[in-house]
Amino acid sequence: MRADNCDAACYFQQRLPALDYDMAMYISTAPPDPGYLTPSFTCDQIPTAANNNQGQNSSGWCNAEASDLLHNADFEADATKRAELVKSALKLMAADSIMLPLFQFPKAGFWRTDKVGGPVDAELRNFTSFINNHLWTDLDGDGKVVIGAEQWPACLNPVTECANSSWMVWTTINQVMPGAFATTNDGQYVVTNLLTGEPKVTLK
Known part of the structure; x- marks a missing residue:
């Protein structure tokens, strides 16, 4: 091998x-x-x-x-x-047996408290993880918050070339492609401001 x-x-x-x-x-x-x-x-x-x-x-x-x-x-x-x-x-x-292991790892996030503040941990269990990064604060004054990713593909088109990368989804796609529904930290769906309210579905 x-x-x-x-x-x-x-x-x-x-x-x-x-x-x-x-x-x-x-x-x-x-x-x-x-x-x-x-x-x-x-x-x-x-x-x-x-x-x-x-x-x-x-x-x-x-x-x-x-x-x-x-x-x-x-x-x-x-x-x-x-x-x-x-x-x-x-x-x-x-x-x-198409996949091993057949279980979900718990999500964990780590950050430097001298570099970034705000509700960093509020959405770490969320499918969209960093969706609240607009609420984070730059504590060291360098004008940026740097997110480290262990698998960041150098793709030109995030939709057609990077859709399989979780980091690309978390840090880029979810930020620039909002949907009618958003996920929450406890695994629920809520409507976004793209809808005026909870839609009603009628089955015929």
Whole structure:
């Protein structure tokens, strides 16, 4: 066995999308809603020449039964039924051992109290982690707050080339691409100022 590592730009922009690896290790940041499982683990989301190498299924795992369960879960309005569909798909993922380990690491953040102040820890457990950085304060007076990231890909387009990098999502994409809903530190969804209030959904 020979380790053939490459830098973050190569890893996230070339090898992962092309499934050019025997074994890969990287972090994956998941929102509170399980809808992210569909683009990440269904057969039709595996990047191939046939779909112009589009898709987020960087594991290359294809299980038709699991794909159907996840797609159906995206359209199921009943929360209990939806949860059962998702859990059934997760059991198939576990049976095929497509990822190790199969658990969520706790999120942790560290900062220098002589460099940055404010509610730095208020959103560290949030899917959008640094979303409140506009409330942080520069304590040492150098006019900037520097965030250190261990995997920062040198990508030119954050949407098409860096979407698999959690750090890119945390520090850039979430900051410049607001949505109709935002996540909270306790894993809930709240409406943003893009909506006038909580939307009402009517099923027919």
